[in-house]
Amino acid sequence: MAFLSQGSAVPPLPGRVPAPFPNPPAIMSSIISVANLSKTYGSGFKALKNVNLDIKRGEIFALLGPNGAGKTTLISIICGIANPSEGKVLVGGENIQTSYRKARSLIGLVPQELHTDAFESVWATVSFSRGLFGKPKNPAHIEKVLKDLSLWDKKDNKIITLSGGMKRRVMIAKALSHEPQILFLDEPTAGVDVELRKGMWEVVRTLQQSGVTIILTTHYIEEAEEMADRIGVINKGEIVLVEDKATLMQKLGKKRLTLHLQGKLSTLPESLSPYKLDLCDSGATLIYDYDTKGERTGITSLLGDLRTAGIRFNDLDTTQSSLEDIFVDLVRTS
Numbered sequence: 001m002a003f004l005s006q007g008s009a010v011p012p013l014p015g016r017v018p019a020p021f022p023n024p025p026a027i028m029s030s031i032i033s034v035a036n037l038s039k040t041y042g043s044g045f046k047a048l049k050n051v052n053l054d055i056k057r058g059e060i061f062a063l064l065g066p067n068g069a070g071k072t073t074l075i076s077i078i079c080g081i082a083n084p085s086e087g088k089v090l091v092g093g094e095n096i097q098t099s100y101r102k103a104r105s106l107i108g109l110v111p112q113e114l115h116t117d118a119f120e121s122v123w124a125t126v127s128f129s130r131g132l133f134g135k136p137k138n139p140a141h142i143e144k145v146l147k148d149l150s151l152w153d154k155k156d157n158k159i160i161t162l163s164g165g166m167k168r169r170v171m172i173a174k175a176l177s178h179e180p181q182i183l184f185l186d187e188p189t190a191g192v193d194v195e196l197r198k199g200m201w202e203v204v205r206t207l208q209q210s211g212v213t214i215i216l217t218t219h220y221i222e223e224a225e226e227m228a229d230r231i232g233v234i235n236k237g238e239i240v241l242v243e244d245k246a247t248l249m250q251k252l253g254k255k256r257l258t259l260h261l262q263g264k265l266s267t268l269p270e271s272l273s274p275y276k277l278d279l280c281d282s283g284a285t286l287i288y289d290y291d292t293k294g295e296r297t298g299i300t301s302l303l304g305d306l307r308t309a310g311i312r313f314n315d316l317d318t319t320q321s322s323l324e325d326i327f328v329d330l331v332r333t334s
């Protein structure tokens, strides 16, 4: 699946001399600004608590959080589908409540729950979506979107005859029908098979290259790790972390040293207790978790103490802890 650039990037002119102080890249400016946002549902349930969040133009932002954390509620408010109890949302500088039509026209939304008109054709349903935004007909754009999403050969099929994965792609096509600058994908790959998921990641990446800002929610840590420039974690209605993915991995990342022992151990000598080692694999493997943030990893002294204790090993390896460990930690402790 290829999503061709819509040509939003300006190619350098031949012979053009670069400015001594180039403008900051577009990714630096916020396209969405959420300030002091709270939502209390009619039932009295507080689904969002004082959320502040800026989305940078051109980025892929992944919002991670467990079931019921408030992801869909937040997206619904940003898109103007639900009203906040407190706070303000600006989309492209426009207030989503007081300037709804302008702000909403910048957004494409693929909702978590799929609902399409089962008996319409793919072409009709996607074209109709564009019309809802008051945009003039543009069959060439609809054709491009359907081709990019590998739906062109299904354009005359009724939605009801499509597979689940195809229906999800139709939802994306609908969301892109009016050429939005921002695309929200609420759990885009829930229940989608591995191959198709990878295809969708590719679509999202090429969309980003064409200048679209993407906000996705997901339960798949792997998806955030693979796709996002920045990651936000929401838990119980509160944003508990927003960070560049790379910084996050580095800052919170722990490393694991695994030692494959020459002989099996039934217990560990007392002298090694400060290292909080785990003896696994019926005593054949020793595991040491250490912090990459710390000044010292403790590895040198551990190896020395192992030697003193007469514990020998055949091999060792290290692994970086995944975003999953970080996420589970955050959600558990907050």
Ligand SMILES: Nc1ncnc2c1ncn2[C@@H]1O[C@H](COP(=O)(O)OP(=O)(O)OP(=O)(O)O)[C@@H](O)[C@H]1O
Binding pocket: 041, 042, 043, 045, 047, 065, 066, 067, 068, 069, 070, 071, 072, 073, 074, 112
């Ligand atoms: N219309 C509503 N009325 C009352 N409570 C609601 C309503 N919609 C959502 N909630 C509650 O608000 C909380 C957040 O729901 P939300 O759908 O935003 O979570 P989510 O993070 O999207 O979860 P999931 O990962 O399951 O999609 C939940 O406790 C939910 O029960």
Ligand SMILES: [Mg+2]
Binding pocket: 071, 072, 073, 112, 186
């Ligand atoms: Mg949700």
